[in-house]
Structure formats: structure tokens, C-alpha cells
Amino acid sequence: MFKNFFKVTIRSLLKSKLFVFINIVGLGLALACCIVAFLNYEFATTFDKQHANYDELYQVSVRIDQNGSQVPFGIVPMPLGTVIKSEIPSIERASRFERAGVTIKRDNNVFNRTMAFVDQDFMAMFTFPVLYGNAESYHELSTVLISDRTAISLFGKKNAVGETIELVLTGKPNILLTVGAVFEEPGLKSTLQFQLIADFENFYRNFNIKKDDWSQFTDGLFIQSKDPSIVETAPALLQKYAAVQAEVKKDLPASGFWVQTMDELAFNSRDLNGTNLGNETLHPAHILVPNIMAVLILLLACFNFTNTAIAMSNRRLKEIGIRKTVGGSRAQLVVQFLGENLVLCFLALLLGLLFSLWLVPKYSDMWPNMDVFLSLRNNPSMIVFLISSLVLTAVLAGGYPAIFVSRFRPVAILRGNLKVGSSSILSKILLGFQMLISVMALVFGFAFVQNSNFQEGLDLGYNREGILMVPLNNSSEAERFRAVVQTNPLIEGAALTNGHVGWSSYRRAVKTEDNEGEVTILDIGLNYMETLGFKVLEGRSFTAENQEVDKQNGVVINQKMASRFGWEEPIGQQITMNDSIRLTVVGMVKDFYTFGLWAPIEPMILKLKDDKDLSMLIAKVDPKQAGATMDYLESTWSEVIKDRPARVYSHEINVLGEARDVNKNIVTMFLFLAVIAVVLSAIGLFTLVSINIQSRTKEIGIRKVLGASIARITTLINRPFLIIVGIASVLGGAVSVYFAGILMGSIWTYHVTPGLTSALIPILTIQLIALLSISGKVIKMAKRNPVESLRYE
Structure with missing residues (x-):
């Protein structure tokens, strides 16, 4: 048949x-x-599911009080990680996760990598397969775990257990660390992204952070529990610590805590303030x-x-x-x-x-x-x-x-x-x-x-083309680097800054006599607005003649800020930030798209910072010469800064490239x-x-x-x-x-x-x-x- x-x-x-x-x-x-x-x-729905304890893992985060609104953040006060297990009996394991960019050396080979500072339960909670060595060896402060790709980059082989690497620190002697284990580097389906693992104690030691400083935040706090009701019970048990944090961090006061599962974390990461875990699942x-x-x-x-x-x-x-x-x-x-x-x-x-x-x-x-x-x-x-x-x-x-x-x-x-x-x-x-x-x-x-x-043709309110960024470790490096490169005819304009459009800014609550609201703040230096091509509509920009006064209380706002507070004549208006800092509007610029076209234009304050706080060089170049200028900046970097690889970025690629x-x-x-x-x-x-x-x-x-x-x-x-x-x-x-x-x-x-x-x-x-x-x-x-x-x- x-x-x-x-x-x-x-x-x-x-x-x-x-x-x-x-x-x-x-x-x-x-x-x-x-x-x-x-x-x-x-790919999107199996994010992070490589962890054997996936169903028992949760992230604890903070809610920040912003003008009466309880805004969820992905971060958490750093000391909370040391007390959370004693406060909630159903927690089996807990670990903080702090992600930091570091520079490592092996002989003459220098690399920028990401190090995760974690607590002792971390490797038992998460599944990051160890290929060689002892997964728990990072508890020794002189020991570090490295990824297989990093091992190949440094030593030309995966099995690098027992080898020594040098951690480059700014303003301090470099530290020698012994490789205790080699793990499989997290793939793109992992929220947590890093290439090295060290004990959290090293974070305190390397960055001079006090252990009991409740004003400090860490990138993540993870717990493991077999009790799914911990999502509802944990915030109430931790509520007393919100008042402790709010007392010492009045500009970002905690109003409470919240808990989410790993499944929620993958999709929520892109929308949370302060998130720096490394990755999120697909939009x-x-x-x-x-x-x-x-x-x-x-x-x-x-x-x-x-x-x-x-x-x-x-x-x-x-x-x-x-x-x-x-x-x-x-x-x-x-x-x-x-x-x-x-x-x-x-x-x-x-x-x-x-x-x-x-x-x-x-x-x-x-x-x-x-x-x-x-x-x-x-x-x-x-x-x-x-x-x-x-x-x-x-x-x-x-x-x-x-x-x-x-x-x-x-x-x-x-x-x-x-x-x-x-x-x-x-x-x-x-x-x-x-x-x-x-x-x-x-x-x-x-x-x-x-x-x-x-x-592509929309005016973003500033020069999007021909803008190069060079982040440095401190203001002295930045000033030294600018002094060397600004004489090059390829550089049409240069400025030092702390913040940058679409790259680095922060939000704060401000108020006037009859109004209050939350605004985005950009800390900048002299000539930043001119280098970026901001258009001043009223008042003035920051100038050398008014530098000392402007550093104290002068600010430039955008049109959205004036509209938000109902100012028909914004110049001379008074603003109070953090209940104590009084600021005066000296200029207003045309609205610009802070985060490209993803998010709405928000009220914005441009604030002049002291020279000692400026650690990024912004250079304006001919867009046709951008590639040649980047090569020049990278070669100059190796002459001025000899212990770290060059970091030169293009605004078009590194800020607007994703869009x-x-x-x-x-x-x-x-x-x-x-x-x-x-x-x-x-x-x-x-x-x-x-x-x-x-x-x-x-x-x-x-x-x-x-x-x-x-x-x-x-x-x-x-x-x-x-x-x-x-x-x-x-x-x-x-x-x-x-x-x-x-x-x-x-x-x-x-x-x-x-x-x-x-x-x-x-x-x-x-x-x-x-x-x-x-x-x-x-x-x-x-x-x-x-x-x-x-x-x-």
C-alpha cells in the first residue's frame, strides 16, 4: 500500500x-x-537560563524618591549586601556585583577589560563554567579569575592557572594578581558581562571605598532562595535600611526596595535607571x-x-x-x-x-x-x-x-x-x-x-558629525593630553568635560519658588557648547571672564526647561538644587536630543564644573578626516599615557551608532x-x-x-x-x-x-x-x- x-x-x-x-x-x-x-x-526568551539556579535567583534593587514618585533603579546601597542574609532567613546565598573597567598588563601587552567584584557566594549561585583551576580561589585577595578569551590574549593559551597579571591603578602602585582559575567567558545571552572576577574586598581596597558608606551604590545585589514569595516579603523586611540610606544620600534618597526574578531582569534592564550589569535581552x-x-x-x-x-x-x-x-x-x-x-x-x-x-x-x-x-x-x-x-x-x-x-x-x-x-x-x-x-x-x-x-537628516540640536571623545582617568591626564593634541591642524576645536550628550549625565530634583521637577544635568567645561555647536537662543554661554562666578551658581538651560517651569524670560531665573544649592540661569540653548531619538527631549541644565573635575576630551574635526584624526589621537595617547591602551571614540559610532x-x-x-x-x-x-x-x-x-x-x-x-x-x-x-x-x-x-x-x-x-x-x-x-x-x- x-x-x-x-x-x-x-x-x-x-x-x-x-x-x-x-x-x-x-x-x-x-x-x-x-x-x-x-x-x-x-535567544530572547532563554536569556540567563544557563544558570543551574535560574529559578531561585533574584535581584534586590532600590526605589528612589524623586518628587514624590517612587522610581525603580537597578542599583542598591553597597552595605546592604553585607547584612541581607542575616535579615532574611530564607536567603541561602547572596552576592553583590560591581562592574568596573580596569587595565591589565602582561609584560608589554596592555588591555582594557571589565572586572566583576563579587562576594563569596557568587560562583555557587551563578553558572559560569570553570575550565581550569579552583572556582573559589578568588576569595584570596591576591588571586583573580580570568576568562578563557582573556587568557589567550594575555598568555596565548587557555590554561593560565598560576600565571601572574598586573592590575594598573591610577595614582597607586600596580598590583600583581595570580590567576586562580579560568572560566568560560559569558556569552551574549548573559545579563552579567565581565572578563575577570575578584573578591569584593578588592573593590574597597583598590578604589578607597568605605565598607559602611550607605551613600555608595553597587551595580547589583543578587540573592538565592527557594521561597518564591520572597519577591513580596523581602522589601518589607529591608524597609528600615531605606531610612538609613536616605539620611546620608539626600540627593538620591531611597524610599524602599523591590525584588525581581532573573526572567524579569533580562527585559527590565534597559528601562531601569543606574543599570550597569553589561547586557539585556532583545528589545x-x-x-x-x-x-x-x-x-x-x-x-x-x-x-x-x-x-x-x-x-x-x-x-x-x-x-x-x-x-x-x-x-x-x-x-x-x-x-x-x-x-x-x-x-x-x-x-x-x-x-x-x-x-x-x-x-x-x-x-x-x-x-x-x-x-x-x-x-x-x-x-x-x-x-x-x-x-x-x-x-x-x-x-x-x-x-x-x-x-x-x-x-x-x-x-x-x-x-x-x-x-x-x-x-x-x-x-x-x-x-x-x-x-x-x-x-x-x-x-x-x-x-x-x-x-x-x-x-538621518534630523537636526539633533548639535554637531553629530566629526565629534571624537577621549575619556581619561583624571583631569591632569586630560589637560596634558589636550595640550599636546590641540595644536594639530586636524583638530578644529577641543574642550574638556565631565558629561557628554548621550554618554554621561545624571538627574536631580530642582525647584523654584512655585514649582519643582526633575531635570537632567550635564557637567561640562569651557568651550564644550561651542565645540558641540549648541545654539544659544538667549543670554550667553559659559565664558572665561565669568568662569569663577558660573562655577558657583551659573547654569545654561534648554527650551524644554524654560517651558517646564513656565518661564517666558528665563535669563536671571533662580533654581534650587538639593535644597541648598542656588543656581542662576545665564543662558538658554536650543533643544537638543540628549539620547538620540529613543527618548523624549527632557528639561536640561548645563552646569560648569571645576577644571579638576574634567576628565574627558571632546574634539571637533572635519568629518572627512575623522578616521585620520582618530589614528593621530591613538598614536599620541601611546606617547602621553604609556601604561594603558588608547580609548578614542566617535560620537557618530559609539553614541548614535546603535540607533x-x-x-x-x-x-x-x-x-x-x-x-x-x-x-x-x-x-x-x-x-x-x-x-x-x-x-x-x-x-x-x-x-x-x-x-x-x-x-x-x-x-x-x-x-x-x-x-x-x-x-x-x-x-x-x-x-x-x-x-x-x-x-x-x-x-x-x-x-x-x-x-x-x-x-x-x-x-x-x-x-x-x-x-x-x-x-x-x-x-x-x-x-x-x-x-x-x-x-x-
């Missing part, structure tokens, strides 16, 4: 090689996109967009398959009639056709896996914060997904055609008065959905291209979706028209004999399809414009508003493509000799 089924299947597929090929390629592309979407989703839009792509393309391919299968059933009507006449049941026919569909979908799945070998790495390379790869051996969930996709696709694409063709009565079939073609209501509905999806894909792609152009990459990659994805959708729809439309022409060959011949023109015949055949395309275009355009705006709003605060233009060009494009894809076949048939058409069987 199976042998006969297999023969019938192969014979059926070979009879329609072109249409089978089209369906296999279409389904293969769709399944490849589904595989990418699954890997993308799996919700980054998870949603590939899923939308995969579903749309799979639906397109399935609709294509269904329409083709229904239209092609004419060729198998006699087979169905004979099989029913000799005793074949409808169930057997359904199984036969579903089996054929399953074979075809299996071939499509194999082709989809081949496509994925190219598509998955290309997709992974688009995003620096993720690393996905196709592996069946080590990913059983992937196998389950593929099997489920195979069955679902076979049923979705071929279920209805199998039931549809098996229901015909053998008498009607064998009499020859039964015809099934592309003119059925279902075929028209499916074709309409195909074209609607294609229009939506085109509109999404075009709208995001518009948005990319809009954001540009996100924009570019989203545009790429939607354009890819648009191309695939249009190609599949055009092929599907061509297939349906071809089959429709085959079923109407004699009709066309008769019409031509009776005098119908080629134009008349072409219009007659094209019109039903073009009407469907037109209706689908209007509906698809309206729906996609609406949802494109919603999707953009979930990613950016400032974006283009999709409108009529966003839909009109894609609609005209899909109409043209539809016309071209069917007209050639129709005109060729209309030109055919009617004698040949009347002989057609």
Missing part, C-alpha cells in the same frame, strides 16, 4: 514540475524565515518584527500552495472519479492528498534548512548584541519546532485542497461536466490575502525607509520581506492566470474566431485579477500605514508619521508588478492561432 501511495505521489508531482518547483521554493523561503524567527525568539520590537515577517511569508506561501492545488485539481478529476468508482473512500483520498502535501512540504523544509545555512548567519551578523546559529544536534526544541512546522504547513497549505477535491461525485467527474479552476470564491479570497500581505510588506518597507531618511544600526537593520528586514512577498505573490498570480488560461483555452479560441480583439481578450482575463489586486492594495495600504506608525512608536519617540505617500507608491508598484506578471502570458495566449486553441484538450 505504501509503495502504491509513493508511486502515485511521485507521478503526481512530476506531472506539474513547474508548479511543484514554485511551491517548494516558496515554502522553503517561508520556512527559512520561520527558522530565523524561532532562533531570534529563543520587544526586535522580537516582534521577525515573527511578523515569518508569519506573513508563511501565509503567502501557504495561500500560493492552496490556490495552486485547487486550480490544478482539474488535471486529477478523472483519477479521483476512477478511484472512487473502484471503491476508494473519501478518507483514503484525503490521506493520499495530505500525504502528497506532506512530501512536498518535507522537500520544502529541506530546502528551507539549506536557505537557513545562509540566512541565519547573515541575520546574526546584523545585530552585535546577539549570536544565533542553526544547530539540530544540541537544540531539541529546534527539532520539535521543525516537525511542528512541517505538519502545520502541510495541513495549512494542503488541508483544504485535499478535502475539496475528494468531495466530488464520480458520476459528475466521469461525465466531464465538472470543472474546477482559479475562478472559485476561495481562490479569489486567497489571492486577495496574498496581495494584501504583499502591499503591507511594501508599505512597511517604504515607511521605514522614509523614517530612516527622516532620522543607526537598528534603523538600518529594520529597513533591511522589511525590504527583504517586501521582496519575498512580492515575488511570491507575483508567482502565485502568474500561476493562477496560467491555470485559468489553460481551463479557458477553447473559450479564448471561440472568442477570437467570433472577432474578439487581443485587447478585448486580455482585458477580459486580466480584469478579475486586477480588481482583486486593487481592493487588496487599498485595504493593505490602510492597515499597514496604521500599524507601521504603532511599530515605529514602540521603538522611537521621534519618527516619521506614515501617511498617504507611504502607501501610494507601494500600491502603484504592486499594481504595476501584477500587470506585468500576468499580461505577458495573457497576450501570448490571445495571439495564439484559434485553430490550435480549439484543438486543445
Whole structure:
């Protein structure tokens, strides 16, 4: 029986090689996109799950009182980590996590790396596999754990246990540390990112931090407990420490504590103030967009398959009639056709896996914060997904055609008065959905291209191009470095600063006599505003003549700040910060986008800092010479600062680069979706028209004999399809414009508003493509000799 089924299947597929090929390629592309979407989703939802104690791990964080609002932060007062286990009996383990950039040396090799200062329970709580040595050896203050990649960089081998590295400290003698163990460096699916591990005691010692200083914060405090109710009970038990912290940290007073699971941490990290754990999972839009792509393309391919299968059933009507006449049941026919569909979908799945070998790495390379790869051996969930996709696709694409063709009565079939073609209501509905999806894909792609152009050309309120940043360890280094480089003709302007737009700022509560609110503060030096190109609208900038006065109480504000406090004449207005510091507005600048286009423009204060607090050089250069200037700054660094590798950054790349990459990659994805959708729809439309022409060959011949023109015949055949395309275009355009705006709003605060233009060009494009894809076949048939058409069987 199976042998006969297999023969019938192969014979059926070979009879329609072109249409089978089209369906296999279409389904293969769709399944490849589904595989990418699954890997993308799996990457996001399995964040941090490599830890054996994942379900028992929690992060304790602080809430800060800001003008009466209890704002959640990711940080926590540093001394809390030393008392938390004694306060909450259900806690089995606890560890603080402080992440700091350090410079390490091995002979003449100098590297910047990230060191995690942790408590003694850390390696027992988290799973960071140790490859060599003793995982607990870091409890010795002269011992450090290093990652396998760091070991290779320093020593040229992974097993570096017993080797010595040098920790470079500013203003202090360097410290020699012995490698106690080598661990596997955390991958991109880990919230905690670091390359070295040291005992928390070393943090106190190296950075002169007092252990009982409640004004100091640490990046994270993690606990392990088998009691899930600790999320609700722990904050109440720790509440008394909020008052202790608030007493000594009046500018950031704690109002309480809160606890979150590791699952929540992965998604919340990007939205929490003060978070410095190293990584977070994908943005919700980054998870949603590939899923939308995969579903749309799979639906397109399935609709294509269904329409083709229904239209092609004419060729198998006699087979169905004979099989029913000799005793074949409808169930057997359904199984036969579903089996054929399953074979075809299996071939499509194999082709989809081949496509994925190219598509998955290309997709992974688009995003620096993720690393996905196709592996069946080590990913059983992937196998389950593929099997489920195979069955679902076979049923979705071929279920209805199998039931549809098996229901015909053998008498009607064998009499020859039964015809099934592309003119059925279902075929028209499916074709309409195909074209609607294609229009939506085109509109999404075009709208995001518009948005990319809009954001690239938007005035951010300062010079975004040709700005280089050089962070140094202290003001003396910064001043020395500036003195050397500012005479170079490549440097058009230079300034020292503490904060920088999109890089370093902080928030504080301020008030006036009748108003109060929270503002963002940027600590800067002289010439910073001129170097960045801020436009002063009223008053003045900071000047050397007024430097001493401005350092004490002068501030420059932005337009949003004046609007927030209702100042029509902002110059001379008085502000109080931290209940004691009185500030006077000396100037107002045009609004600028502090954090690019991700977040709304906020009230901003630019505050002049003392020279001893300025440790970053900002250089303005010709954008065309940015690369050469960076090379010059790096070479100069090695002459001025000999014990650390150079740190020279580009504002366009290191501050605005993420937004540009996100924009570019989203545009790429939607354009890819648009191309695939249009190609599949055009092929599907061509297939349906071809089959429709085959079923109407004699009709066309008769019409031509009776005098119908080629134009008349072409219009007659094209019109039903073009009407469907037109209706689908209007509906698809309206729906996609609406949802494109919603999707953009979930990613950016400032974006283009999709409108009529966003839909009109894609609609005209899909109409043209539809016309071209069917007209050639129709005109060729209309030109055919009617004698040949009347002989057609």
C-alpha cells in the first residue's frame, strides 16, 4: 500500500514540475524565515537560563524618591549586601556585583577589560563554567579569575592557572594578581558581562571605598532562595535600611526596595535607571518584527500552495472519479492528498534548512548584541519546532485542497461536466490575502525607509558629525593630553568635560519658588557648547571672564526647561538644587536630543564644573578626516599615557551608532520581506492566470474566431485579477500605514508619521508588478492561432 501511495505521489508531482518547483521554493523561503524567527525568539526568551539556579535567583534593587514618585533603579546601597542574609532567613546565598573597567598588563601587552567584584557566594549561585583551576580561589585577595578569551590574549593559551597579571591603578602602585582559575567567558545571552572576577574586598581596597558608606551604590545585589514569595516579603523586611540610606544620600534618597526574578531582569534592564550589569535581552520590537515577517511569508506561501492545488485539481478529476468508482473512500483520498502535501512540504523544509545555512548567519551578523546559529544536534526544541512546522504547513497549505477535491461525485467527474479552476470564491479570497500581505510588506518597507531618511537628516540640536571623545582617568591626564593634541591642524576645536550628550549625565530634583521637577544635568567645561555647536537662543554661554562666578551658581538651560517651569524670560531665573544649592540661569540653548531619538527631549541644565573635575576630551574635526584624526589621537595617547591602551571614540559610532544600526537593520528586514512577498505573490498570480488560461483555452479560441480583439481578450482575463489586486492594495495600504506608525512608536519617540505617500507608491508598484506578471502570458495566449486553441484538450 505504501509503495502504491509513493508511486502515485511521485507521478503526481512530476506531472506539474513547474508548479511543484514554485511551491517548494516558496515554502522553503517561508520556512527559512520561520527558522530565523524561532532562533531570534529563543535567544530572547532563554536569556540567563544557563544558570543551574535560574529559578531561585533574584535581584534586590532600590526605589528612589524623586518628587514624590517612587522610581525603580537597578542599583542598591553597597552595605546592604553585607547584612541581607542575616535579615532574611530564607536567603541561602547572596552576592553583590560591581562592574568596573580596569587595565591589565602582561609584560608589554596592555588591555582594557571589565572586572566583576563579587562576594563569596557568587560562583555557587551563578553558572559560569570553570575550565581550569579552583572556582573559589578568588576569595584570596591576591588571586583573580580570568576568562578563557582573556587568557589567550594575555598568555596565548587557555590554561593560565598560576600565571601572574598586573592590575594598573591610577595614582597607586600596580598590583600583581595570580590567576586562580579560568572560566568560560559569558556569552551574549548573559545579563552579567565581565572578563575577570575578584573578591569584593578588592573593590574597597583598590578604589578607597568605605565598607559602611550607605551613600555608595553597587551595580547589583543578587540573592538565592527557594521561597518564591520572597519577591513580596523581602522589601518589607529591608524597609528600615531605606531610612538609613536616605539620611546620608539626600540627593538620591531611597524610599524602599523591590525584588525581581532573573526572567524579569533580562527585559527590565534597559528601562531601569543606574543599570550597569553589561547586557539585556532583545528589545520587544526586535522580537516582534521577525515573527511578523515569518508569519506573513508563511501565509503567502501557504495561500500560493492552496490556490495552486485547487486550480490544478482539474488535471486529477478523472483519477479521483476512477478511484472512487473502484471503491476508494473519501478518507483514503484525503490521506493520499495530505500525504502528497506532506512530501512536498518535507522537500520544502529541506530546502528551507539549506536557505537557513545562509540566512541565519547573515541575520546574526546584523545585530552585535546577539549570536544565533542553526544547530539540530544540541537544540531539541529546534527539532520539535521543525516537525511542528512541517505538519502545520502541510495541513495549512494542503488541508483544504485535499478535502475539496475528494468531495466530488464520480458520476459528475466521469461525465466531464465538472470543472474546477482559479475562478472559485476561495481562490479569489486567497489571492486577495496574498496581495494584501504583499502591499503591507511594501508599505512597511517604504515607511521605514522614509523614517530612516527622516532620522538621518534630523537636526539633533548639535554637531553629530566629526565629534571624537577621549575619556581619561583624571583631569591632569586630560589637560596634558589636550595640550599636546590641540595644536594639530586636524583638530578644529577641543574642550574638556565631565558629561557628554548621550554618554554621561545624571538627574536631580530642582525647584523654584512655585514649582519643582526633575531635570537632567550635564557637567561640562569651557568651550564644550561651542565645540558641540549648541545654539544659544538667549543670554550667553559659559565664558572665561565669568568662569569663577558660573562655577558657583551659573547654569545654561534648554527650551524644554524654560517651558517646564513656565518661564517666558528665563535669563536671571533662580533654581534650587538639593535644597541648598542656588543656581542662576545665564543662558538658554536650543533643544537638543540628549539620547538620540529613543527618548523624549527632557528639561536640561548645563552646569560648569571645576577644571579638576574634567576628565574627558571632546574634539571637533572635519568629518572627512575623522578616521585620520582618530589614528593621530591613538598614536599620541601611546606617547602621553604609556601604561594603558588608547580609548578614542566617535560620537557618530559609539553614541548614535546603535540607533543607526537598528534603523538600518529594520529597513533591511522589511525590504527583504517586501521582496519575498512580492515575488511570491507575483508567482502565485502568474500561476493562477496560467491555470485559468489553460481551463479557458477553447473559450479564448471561440472568442477570437467570433472577432474578439487581443485587447478585448486580455482585458477580459486580466480584469478579475486586477480588481482583486486593487481592493487588496487599498485595504493593505490602510492597515499597514496604521500599524507601521504603532511599530515605529514602540521603538522611537521621534519618527516619521506614515501617511498617504507611504502607501501610494507601494500600491502603484504592486499594481504595476501584477500587470506585468500576468499580461505577458495573457497576450501570448490571445495571439495564439484559434485553430490550435480549439484543438486543445
